Amino acid sequence: MSFDATAKMQFLFALRSKGVTDKSVLNAMEKIDRGAFIQGLFADRAYEDMPLPIACGQTISQPSVVALMTQALRISPRDKVLEVGTGSGYQAAILSQLARRVYTVDRHARLVREAKAVFEALGLVNITAFTADGSHGWTEQAPFDRIIVTAAAEDPPGPLLAQLKIGGIMVVPVGQSDTVQSLIRVTRHETGFEYDELRPVRFVPLLEGLGRD
Template identity: 85%
Template sequence: MSGPSPETKMQFLYALRSKGVTDARVLSAMEEIDRGPFIRGLFAERAYEDMPLPINCGQTISQPSVVGLMTQALQISPRDKVLEVGTGSGYQAAILSKLARRVYTIDRHRRLVHEAREIFEALDLTNVTAVTGDGSFGLPEQAPFDRIIVTAAAEDPPGPLLAQLKIGGIMVVPVGQSDAVQTLIRVRKSEDGLEYDELRPVRFVPLLEGLSREN
């Protein structure tokens, strides 16, 4: 699989920096993980543009600058165990795998999980586990998590996910009605409770309960 040209890669990284992705570790991970393999078919040639693109099962792959900003907001350390809710193409999980000790990613679409696993294997990302399931309930058998990232919008940060976050942990989640403006929220969990930061307006597909009927 041939990757992007050096010039394309430079433009890609410049676009990330210009949108506020400045963390050196995040930029390095996004330089290392080629977005190309995560986009198939008609839109493959647009893989290096800073835009969301359609993928299978009616879902989208987020624009790279949003992936970068969400990843940066998590402040991941190399020892962290991370849960991603909403595997989608697998691109976000692949970037997390370069920053964390262990990544668990869950999606309600079996087909997306299967396709993401194939890419993780091809890229030799051995610290990512992809699971088919209802992400709104998290992954209790692997909890607690140091960091949780949700790539679908909820009306409120989901209670089961907050319960699976360690004290001292951070969760990043888009919050808002699916057809209105959503806000990216960072939640920090401390002994005293939860602290919320509003980061920026975003648009994500809604977080749905249950497994997809295509399974």
């Protein structure tokens, strides 16, 4: 199956039916072909609204969750965004259509290598991907206008909260890894942090340290 006109129409209809209404997010989801980020046995399921396994025991999130998390970030064109958990690179590619600059970090070197190759093939020049322990963020480029975490933490990680600009937004799944988690939007104000619970989700856990690849 290819991302032809019929597949795009069905894909976008599925997103709208799940509550994705932001036109800029829908445009980004239409422009970035999810099939470019899925190899092997599951390639023919790239346009279904479901998570799929990728290398290193990780997953590529279902498109509606990618879109809803992106929508929750309320990205502006001049924003600098940090993504924790590169995975396949699909979420970072969507972000690249909306933000000025995207920094994405993953603990698995193999995933970062493979994502970089797809970014290059798609001509996405405003993404910087690197291998590191994402739970500590990236102090060299902090603070960030937006931060998105694509793995579940028990609480919003302190180092990431500290790297969020005043007025900035972070979207992060929070909860125990073996139960349903809640997607939380954190907004940083001059006086502290505001937390909004958005919806139940399920993500792999946010782990410290580097992967074994």
